[in-house]
Amino acid sequence: MAFKDSSPQNVNKTEAQTKGGERSTQQARLLPPAGAAGNCTVSVVQPPSLEVDYTQKAVTMHCSFSTAGCPAEQPTSLWFRYGALQPENLCLDGCRNETDKFTLVNLAQNQVSLTVNRLTFNDSAIYICGIAFPSSKEPRAKQTGGGTVLVVRETKVLSKELQSLLAALLSLLSMYVTGVFVFFIVLTKSKSNTLRKKETEDSQKKKSARRIFQEIAQELYNKRHMETSQQPQEKDNTYENRRALSNYERP
Known part of the structure; x- marks a missing residue:
């Protein structure tokens, strides 16, 4: 006659196996069968x-x-x-x-x-x-x-080759316009510098001519002043000579 082992260890082992089997059964129910699709x-x-x-x-x-x-x-x-x-x-x-x-x-x-x-x-x-x-x-x-x-x-859509050609032509045109613009700016600055330099030279020439004119005028003024200052002295000498001569002629 066989007796069942009712020790605590065997009882706990049996309960764990039972719970594991129930959990596996629940997971199998929740998961879709093989080949089925979910949340498409x-x-x-x-x-x-x-x-x-x-x-x-x-x-x-x-x-x-x-x-x-x-x-x-x-x-x-x-x-x-x-x-x-x-x-x-x-x-x-x-x-x-x-x-x-x-x-x-x-x-x-x-x-x-x-x-x-x-x-x-x-x-x-x-x-x-x-x-x-x-x-x-x-x-x-x-x-x-x-x-x-x-x-x-x-309208017909342009081909890629024609679009590339137009893009190249536009690039060249842009470079040409940029070059002309830069040349115009450089030329304008050059003309401005030339005009400024010419104005400076003209101003210096005018100042030099004005200085020379002032020197000449000053020299003429000094010469005129010297001549004017010498005339009264000559008149005084003539008068004294005449007076002395008249005194000499008296008896």
Whole structure:
């Protein structure tokens, strides 16, 4: 006959095993089964704008997206267009035929593209890319991008080579204008310095001529003053001589 070991150590060990099994069961209930997705989140990115020439036959817009926690399946891509008239759903049937107005292509993993064929001015609009996982009920499993503004211009867009040439010509023109401006400034300063130097020389010449004139005038004045001061003395001598002569002639 077998007896159960009812020692305290065996009882505690049995209780710990029981609690561990219950905890494992609860975790298994909380965790999703293998392969299931939870909290599916989609993020969509589009180029903000695209400008093309009206002479182009077609234009392609790209759309990339990323997923997290989503089902392991290929998502559905949707395109919408907001033009001048009203919103329009595009490619509801897939748009796989190149003869259609629009062509939808899955380029690579997490990348899709929309091609607008037979381009016209009326194709200028906002094109929005949408990515959705139909099997997921998460709100973020269906997201759209910010939209790509397509502008169809009437004038032809310049090629990169022509744009580079125009940029080089503008650079040369800017350098030429800068050189002319610098030369004009240097020439103006040179003329200003020459005029200032000439004015200084003229002023010095005028001062020198004025000084010479003053010296000549002073010399003439001194000479005139000397002549004037000598005349009374000669008159006095003549008078005295006449007086002496008259006294001599008297008996």
